[in-house]
Amino acid sequence: xxxxxxxxxxxxxxxxxxxxxxxxxxxxxxxxxxxxxxxxxxxxxxxxxxxxxxxxxxxxxxxxxxxxxxxxxxxxxxxxxxxxxxxxxxxxxxxxxxxxxxxxxxxxxxxxxxxxxxxxxxxxxxxxxxxxxxxxxxxxxxxxxxxxxxxxxxxxxxxxxxxxxxxxxxxxxxxxxxxxxxxxxxxxxxxxxxxxxxxxxxxxxxxxxxxxxxxxxxxxxxxxxxxxxxxxxxxxxxxxxxxxxxxxxxxxxxxxxxxxxxxxxxxxxxxxxxxxxxxxxxxxxxxxxxxxxxxxxxxxxxxxxxxxxxxxxxxxxxxxxxxxxxxxxxxxxxxxxxxxxxxxxxxxxxxxxxxxxxxxxxxxxxxxxxxxxxxxxxxxxxxxxxxxxxxxxxxxxxxxxxxxxxxxxxxxxxxxxxxxxxxxxxxxxxxxxxxxxxxxxxxxxxxxxxxxxxxxxxxxxxxxxxxxxxxxxxxxxxxxxxxx
Amino acid sequence: xxxxxxxxxxxxxxxxxxxxxxxxxxxxxxxxxxxxxxxxxxxxxxxxxxxxxxxxxxxxxxxxxxxxxxxxxxxxxxxxxxxxxxxxxxxxxxxxxxxxxxxxxxxxxxxxxxxxxxxxxxxxxxxxxxxxxxxxxxxxxxxxxxxxxxxxxxxxxxxxxxxxxxxxxxxxxxxxxxxxxxxxxxxxxxxxxxxxxxxxxxxxxxxxxxxxxxxxxxxxxxxxxxxxxxxxxxxxxxxxxxxxxxxxxxxxxxxxxxxxxxxxxxxxxxxxxxxxxxxxxxxxxxxxxxxxxxxxxxxxxxxxxxxxxxxxxxxxxxxxxxxxxxxxxxxxxxxxxxxxxxxxxxxxxxxxxxxxxxxxxxxxxxxxxxxxxxxxxxxxxxxxxxxxxxxxxxxxxxxxxxxxxxxxxxxxxxxx
Numbered sequence: 001x002x003x004x005x006x007x008x009x010x011x012x013x014x015x016x017x018x019x020x021x022x023x024x025x026x027x028x029x030x031x032x033x034x035x036x037x038x039x040x041x042x043x044x045x046x047x048x049x050x051x052x053x054x055x056x057x058x059x060x061x062x063x064x065x066x067x068x069x070x071x072x073x074x075x076x077x078x079x080x081x082x083x084x085x086x087x088x089x090x091x092x093x094x095x096x097x098x099x100x101x102x103x104x105x106x107x108x109x110x111x112x113x114x115x116x117x118x119x120x121x122x123x124x125x126x127x128x129x130x131x132x133x134x135x136x137x138x139x140x141x142x143x144x145x146x147x148x149x150x151x152x153x154x155x156x157x158x159x160x161x162x163x164x165x166x167x168x169x170x171x172x173x174x175x176x177x178x179x180x181x182x183x184x185x186x187x188x189x190x191x192x193x194x195x196x197x198x199x200x201x202x203x204x205x206x207x208x209x210x211x212x213x214x215x216x217x218x219x220x221x222x223x224x225x226x227x228x229x230x231x232x233x234x235x236x237x238x239x240x241x242x243x244x245x246x247x248x249x250x251x252x253x254x255x256x257x258x259x260x261x262x263x264x265x266x267x268x269x270x271x272x273x274x275x276x277x278x279x280x281x282x283x284x285x286x287x288x289x290x291x292x293x294x295x296x297x298x299x300x301x302x303x304x305x306x307x308x309x310x311x312x313x314x315x316x317x318x319x320x321x322x323x324x325x326x327x328x329x330x331x332x333x334x335x336x337x338x339x340x341x342x343x344x345x346x347x348x349x350x351x352x353x354x355x356x357x358x359x360x361x362x363x364x365x366x367x368x369x370x371x372x373x374x375x376x377x378x379x380x381x382x383x384x385x386x387x388x389x390x391x392x393x394x395x396x397x398x399x400x401x402x403x404x405x406x407x408x409x410x411x412x413x414x415x416x417x418x419x420x421x422x423x424x425x426x427x428x429x430x431x432x433x434x435x436x437x438x439x440x441x442x443x444x445x446x447x448x449x450x451x452x453x454x455x456x457x458x459x460x461x462x463x464x465x466x467x468x469x470x471x472x473x474x475x476x477x478x479x480x481x482x483x484x
Numbered sequence: 485x486x487x488x489x490x491x492x493x494x495x496x497x498x499x500x501x502x503x504x505x506x507x508x509x510x511x512x513x514x515x516x517x518x519x520x521x522x523x524x525x526x527x528x529x530x531x532x533x534x535x536x537x538x539x540x541x542x543x544x545x546x547x548x549x550x551x552x553x554x555x556x557x558x559x560x561x562x563x564x565x566x567x568x569x570x571x572x573x574x575x576x577x578x579x580x581x582x583x584x585x586x587x588x589x590x591x592x593x594x595x596x597x598x599x600x601x602x603x604x605x606x607x608x609x610x611x612x613x614x615x616x617x618x619x620x621x622x623x624x625x626x627x628x629x630x631x632x633x634x635x636x637x638x639x640x641x642x643x644x645x646x647x648x649x650x651x652x653x654x655x656x657x658x659x660x661x662x663x664x665x666x667x668x669x670x671x672x673x674x675x676x677x678x679x680x681x682x683x684x685x686x687x688x689x690x691x692x693x694x695x696x697x698x699x700x701x702x703x704x705x706x707x708x709x710x711x712x713x714x715x716x717x718x719x720x721x722x723x724x725x726x727x728x729x730x731x732x733x734x735x736x737x738x739x740x741x742x743x744x745x746x747x748x749x750x751x752x753x754x755x756x757x758x759x760x761x762x763x764x765x766x767x768x769x770x771x772x773x774x775x776x777x778x779x780x781x782x783x784x785x786x787x788x789x790x791x792x793x794x795x796x797x798x799x800x801x802x803x804x805x806x807x808x809x810x811x812x813x814x815x816x817x818x819x820x821x822x823x824x825x826x827x828x829x830x831x832x833x834x835x836x837x838x839x840x841x842x843x844x845x846x847x848x849x850x851x852x853x854x855x856x857x858x859x860x861x862x863x864x865x866x867x868x869x870x871x872x873x874x875x876x877x878x879x880x881x882x883x884x885x886x887x888x889x890x891x892x893x894x895x896x897x898x899x900x
Contacts, residue, residue, distance in 0.1 A: 239609075244738055287702060291611040300609075314731065317606045319614060396570060396579075398586040405583035410568045413518050416581075435616075448735075450604035451619060453519075456626035456633070 014194045014205035015041045015178070016371065019212055020185055020220050022046070023054040024161070024355045025347055026212035027168035032359035033366075034177040036373035041204050042169070042177055043197065045184035047433035048440070050165030052214050054352065055440065056289070056321025058238070058278060059269055061085065061095060061157040062353040065120035065128060066257060071330045072361075077350050078124050080357025084164070085157070087356060091167045091381035093160055094270035094388025100156035100252035101131060101140065103147050103306075109256040110148050116256070117151055127154050142248040142309050156252050160270045161352055162440035163384050168355070170382045170430055180204065181433070185213075188223040190339065208371060210342045210362065215286045215324045217345035224341050229332060231345070233286050233322040236278025237295035239303070242448050243389075245274040245313040253306055262349070264302040266310065271415070271443060272389030273316060276303045282325075289320045316448050323349045333362065337369040385424055387443050394418050411461070412454045414447020422461055435462060487514040487562075489791055490578065490591035492569050492736065495524020496777040497768025497784035498597035499552035500538065504788035506559035510795055513561040514589065516580060518568040522556070523549025524599060526777050528625040530657075531650060537778035538785070546629075548777060572740050576763050593791045596737055596751065596759075596766040597784060600773035602647070603729040605699070612699030615706070621651040621727045628658040637722030640708060641665045644672035644690050645875040647774075648727040649679075652688055660723055665690045666710060670849065673875040699724065728875060730773035737766065747809070747816025748772060754805070754823040755837040755885070756790030757783065762799055765791055772818040772843050775877060779843075786838035804890040808842070811898040814855075815845040817880070824890040833886030844878040844897065854900035857884050860893045866900055 017033055019026045022044035030042040046052070061084060064077030088095045104110040113130060120128040131150040137143060173179060180201065188209065189196040197204040211220045218231045246268060255263035261280035269275050279295045296318060303310045325348050326332060332346035342362055347354070367373045386393060394400050394407035395416045401408035406420035425432060425441040432438040435458065439445050444458050451458075488511030491498045498515055499522065505513045521527060526534055529545030536542055543551065557563060567582040577590045602620040619627075627633040635658040641651050644667035652662050665672065665688060672679050672690045682688045697716060698709040707720040732750035742751040743760035750771045751759040757767050767787040768780035775783075806822040819842065822834045844855070855867040855878070865884035872878060880897065888895055 244735065289702075290613045290698070290700075293611045293697065296609050296611055314603070315607045315609055318609060318611075395568070395581045396586060401581070401583070401585045405585075408581055408583040408585060409566060410518060410581060413568065416568070416570065448607070449601050449620075449622075450606055452601045452604065452622035453626075455619065455623040456631040459627070459633075460631050 014207055015039045016206065017041070017208040017210055017366075018043060018195065018197050018204050018206035019210040020197070021212035021214055021217070022049040022165070022169065022179065022181070023052050023212065023214050023351070024050060024165045024168070025214070025344055025351050025358055026210070027165045027172065028355035028359035029210055029212060029344070029362050030172040030177050031168045031175075032356070032363045033373070034172045034175045035378050036363065036376065038371065038373060040172065040177040041206060042172065042179045043183050043185060043199060043204060044181055047182050048437045049169040049179075049430070050162065050440070053322055053324055054161060054165055056238070056319050057161060057236070057349065057352065058265065058267060058275060059158055059161045060252060060267060060353070061159040062350055063125050063153060063155040064123050064350070064353070065125040065153050065156075066116065066262070067123055067350075068329060069119060069122035072333065073331050073350060073354070074123050076331065076357035076361055077354040078357070079360065080354035083356035083360070084159070084353065087167075087381055088159060088164070092384045092386045093163045093167055094386065094390065095157055095159045096268070096270055096388070096390050097155070097157045098251050098268055099152060099154040100254050101136065101150040101152055102254040102256060103136070103143075103150045104256055105146055105148065107148070112256055113149065113151050120153065125153060125155060128152065140249060140251065140253065142307055143253070144305050144308050158252065158268055158270050159352065160388060163387060164352060164355070166430060166441065167382060167384045170384070170428070173429055174382060175379065179430070185220060185223070188220075190224065195340065208340045208342065208366065210344060212344045214347070215322055217324065217343065221343055221345065224339060226343065229326045229328070229345060231286070232325045233283050233288065234325045235281045235283045235288060235320050235322055237291050237299060237320045238275055238277030238318065239296065239299050239315055240269070240317040241274040241276065241310055242314040242316050243272045245310055246272050248307055248309045249274065264299060264306075266303065266306050270388045270390070271446070274310060276310065278321070283322070286322065289322060291318050291320050295320070314448060317446070317450070331358070333358070333365070335362070335365040335369050342366060385421060385441070394421055411457055412444040412447060414449050414453075415443040417442045417444040419461070422458070426462070435459065438462060485514075485587060486590050487512045488592045488795060489513045489595065490576070490589055491515040491595045491597060492578075493517060493524070493597035493599055493768070494519075494522035494553065494556075494563060494565070495597060495599050495768060496526065496552060496781040497599070497787075498524070498595065499556045499784070500781035501595050501597065501767060501784035501788040501791070502556040502561035503552070503559045504785045505792060506561055508788065508792040510788070510792040511592070514564065514591070515556060515561050516564045516567040516569060516589075518566070520566045522553040522563050522565055525622070528629045529650065530625070530629045531653060534777050538781040539778070545777075552781070569736055575740075575761050592795050593763045593765065595784070595787055595791060596764065596770055597768045598733040598736055598770050600730045600732045600769040602727060603731050605724075605726050608726065608729065610696050610699060613701050615699065615701035615704050617701070617705030617722055618699060618724045619726070621647050621654070621725060624651055624725050625654055628654050634658055635660045635723060637661070638663050638720060639723035639725065640719065640721045641725050641727055642696055643667060643727035643729065644669065644674065644692070645728040646674045646678070649674055649682060651725045651727045652682060652686065655723065655725065656686055662686060662688045663719065663721060664688060666694045666696065667692055668695045669693070669874055673873045730769070732770045732773040734770065737770065740764065745816065745820045747820065748818050752821055753819045754821040755819050755835050755882070756793075756823070757787040757819065757838070758790055758794070758823070763794060775843065779877075783838045806888055806890065806892070807894040809894055809896055810844065811896060813846055813848040814897060814899065815847050817842050817844045817897055822885055822888055822895065836882050836885070840882050842880040842882055844880055845875070846872040846878060847874055849873055850899075855880060856898060856900040858896045858898065859888055864888060864895070
């Protein structure tokens with residue numbers, strides 16, 4: 001690994017905090033603590049940050065209008081969402097405030113709208129308002145027939161779920177946190193003053209452990225003697241439609257939720273596509289990220305009903321993500337002073353929106369339990385490469401191309417990603433470990449052709465300059481090893 | 485910058501148009517292509533068989549691509565490679581991005597020749613995991629012939645049309661062992677000779693009436709579930725190539741607001757290959773995805789004549805537009821509009837399409853099929869008998885177009 005701070009399997013001094021799980025919650029906690037001069041080690045089994053539940057979701061920056069009033073989720077979601085909105089703007093994380101329309105398709109659902117509006121008010125969303133049938137179809141003329149009315153939630157936004165954890169991790173690294181990727185935690189030995197986190201690449205010593213392991217948070221919890229909860233992975237399948245479908249909708253189109261799930265929604269993405277999903281299906285396997293025929297069929301039916309024009313456009317991608325559900329409805333965040341352990345679990349589907357709120361809360365709880373925070377103002381966030389569709393990207397930026405022609409060489413045509421951006425990603429403080437990592441940093445290969453035009457070029461660029469050299473045969477290696 | 489004609493796409497259609505435009509004295513011709521070399525898809529189709537209809541000789545893909553790129557340059561067309569049209573700034577004005585910067589190009593006429601691509605696995609909604617090792621023929625050929633990659637292991641080809649056999653040859657060349665060609669059709673839709681060669685020389689069978697139900701493998705591809713008549717079986721493989729199932733690259737056409745034909749999904753074009761916006765033409769596999777390169781090139785040459793005439797005579801007078809549509813099991817017809825200039829009845833018949841023919845596609849196999857052309861219940865023509873196959877061109881003579889009534893309803897083409 002070329003990641004700074006990841007050198008050495010064994011450290012002479014224990015870190016203040018080891019954070020297990022480099023998803024959006026773990027990276028947020030790492031940056032919040034590291035900014036307060038807490039020495040942190042961020043550990044993840046994957047080869048990159050944000051590769052679990054973080055990367056495959058509906059990419060919505062929620063207001064929390066539909067959470068349980070008074071719950072921890074409600075509080076942290078509202079706080080986190082406000083913090084992230086501001087952070088995103090300064091860090092160049094793509095966000096669009098599209099607003100959402102929660103649509104009633106029958107009398108029963110219409111009857112529920114006032115209660116949902118009341119709940120939203122109690123959650124601090126005071127700008128929620130009813131929208132009549134006429135106004136609804138005026139605003140969303142491509143909506144399928146049969147909608148009776150809606151609630152407008154103006155604050156609901158869409159966000160880039162890839163840049164967000166990358167920005168957090170980049171900032172954490174910049175202020176001294178260490179990142180250990182491809183590092184699977186196999187056990188934890190707890191002593192009087194420190195923990196020894198045993199991993200596939202060595203032992204990490206630390207005073208505190210923060211468990212932000214998402215789908216594996218119950219496994220980590222048991223390593224620390226807990227047996228309070230079990231994670232039930234819930235699969236959500238999603239379909240991403242071609243950018244040509246983007247004009248079909250203005251806002252996020254939400255269904256009236258049921259007790260079990262928020263239902264199938266249609267939402268724009270910050271990359272200019274349209275998202276349809278998710279399904280909600282409990283699965284046994286924590287790595288089961290396959291799409292299914294039944295799931296995709298269900299989504300197509302829902303899509304045809306909500307936005308008929310959608311299903312005549314091409315599908316760009318389909319994928320499945322796993323939410324880490326628990327038996328409890330609320331977040332499970334507990335700080336155990338005696339064991340020097342913070343458990344941050346049950347962040348089912350709102351982790352992205354609430355991440356900074358969760359991090360702030362966890363830092364506060366840790367401080368109360370005796371962890372020393374510097375109490376200083378936060379530094380500015382790092383400025384991340386902008387990969388949204390709404391703003392100006394390098395290919396359209398004349399001044400940028402004039403300064404460096406590499407930003408005028410478009411490599412991925414569907415997503416208009418330039419050679420300059422790929423080189424930047426490869427040279428960044430947290431470079432991609434594989435092509436999927438490069439996708440999440442640049443959008444390369446994510447478009448409608450799925451590599452028909454550019455996959456060979458991108459692979460060659462990556463292999464030529466990436467941190468992981470392409471495998472060589474022994475003969476080739478021998479040849480290149482000879483002095484020139 | 486300003487030019488008389490802007491050609492978008494330096495594949496066979498765009499380059500053939502550029503050559504013809506220069507020959508006809510149509511003025512300055514600027515050809516832009518987003519790829520870093522001109523030539524289009526034939527550049528990475530390393531097999532032979534290119535050029536029969538247009539150049540009257542048979543070349544390999546790369547040689548054919550080079551021939552056209554050289555001919556266009558020799559004819560005096562300016563070719564800008566590595567240059568992407570990122571949007572429209574007026575009906576015949578575009579924004580370009582290249583290493584030279586962001587520029588605007590304005591033209592008297594525009595030819596869209598952006599070609600087509602294969603529908604990837606995602607767009608076909610094939611469920612399962614998302615491992616590495618799944619690709620289209622386009623990606624495969626670029627990896628093997630342009631980047632020089634070697635591919636090993638067991639490969640499965642999805643599709644059994646011309647390009648599927650080409651993918652099979654590419655895989656074999658790259659070092660892979662091809663297990664089979666899999667098609668949901670009852671049999672392959674290519675030449676019998678190709679299927680025989682596949683079976684005898686490469687020992688590759690065609691598994692017909694078979695669909696890919698699921699892709700398996702979390703990191704690298706491990707195999708697929710195949711379904712034949714309700715029986716599902718797992719077949720281990722390391723490479724899965726989705727071939728054919730072409731979609732025109734219509735992004736720019738749609739961004740321009742051109743009328744789109746629901747059958748071809750490309751821009752609606754009349755027999756001179758002009759679109760619904762005056763002065764904007766479209767040719768090649770953007771309007772008939774996918775035909776062979778020589779047919780695309782001849783279409784480009786035909787569009788050039790229309791463009792030259794439009795530039796010479798100025799905007800066409802008010803004209804009547806008659807849609808030409810198909811009924812199932814026919815999928816599409818190209819061109820798909822007749823444009824009759826001047827007052828009805830006294831008008832000259834519409835100009836003939838490229839090669840004097842319409843191109844059609846069927847979704848079914850049928851022997852001795854005859855095609856009828858109808859308008860308002862009146863039969864304008866009946867074609868000769870065909871052996872129809874999915875994915876293969878049906879050619880319909882355009883001799884009947886003078887008989888279409890400009891004041892009548894749409895022209896409907898259907899099985900007789």
